[in-house]
Amino acid sequence: xxxxxxxxxxxxxxxADGEIxxxxxxxxETIWLxxxxxxxxxxxxxxxxxxxxxxxxxxxxxxxxxVSSIMAHTTQHGAINGKTQTKKIKxxxxxxxxxxxxxxxxxxxxxxxxxxxxxV
Numbered sequence: 001x002x003x004x005x006x007x008x009x010x011x012x013x014x015x016a017d018g019e020i021x022x023x024x025x026x027x028x029e030t031i032w033l034x035x036x037x038x039x040x041x042x043x044x045x046x047x048x049x050x051x052x053x054x055x056x057x058x059x060x061x062x063x064x065x066x067v068s069s070i071m072a073h074t075t076q077h078g079a080i081n082g083k084t085q086t087k088k089i090k091x092x093x094x095x096x097x098x099x100x101x102x103x104x105x106x107x108x109x110x111x112x113x114x115x116x117x118x119x120v
Contacts, residue, residue, distance in 0.1 A: 032091035067096040
């Protein structure tokens with residue numbers, strides 16, 4: 001299990017024109033995102049990312065054991081002052097991020113193409 005504190009973190013902030021900010025983790029020469037951060041990156045809801053990852057793994061396009069890792073995050077406990085809590089969160093590497101983006105873009109491109117063909 002990887003600990004984010006042992007890795008480099010990349011944080012992209014929201015720009016003045018409203019672009020999205022994405023907090024990422026950089027480890028082993030790749031970027032890692034959670035499903036929630038992928039949803040934010042691709043401007044979709046998390047269930048869409050979950051569905052595409054499931055299809056990617058079931059089809060054998062990628063091996064979940066290779067492209068995902070559970071990382072431990074320690075944060076301040078919300079209800080008890082001075083106490084910390086550790087959560088285990090699943091992250092996906094750049095290969096999985098690209099595959100999800102490709103699947104999402106393919107769906108959007110197919111929809112756009114179908115729309116333009118119906119106008120002919």
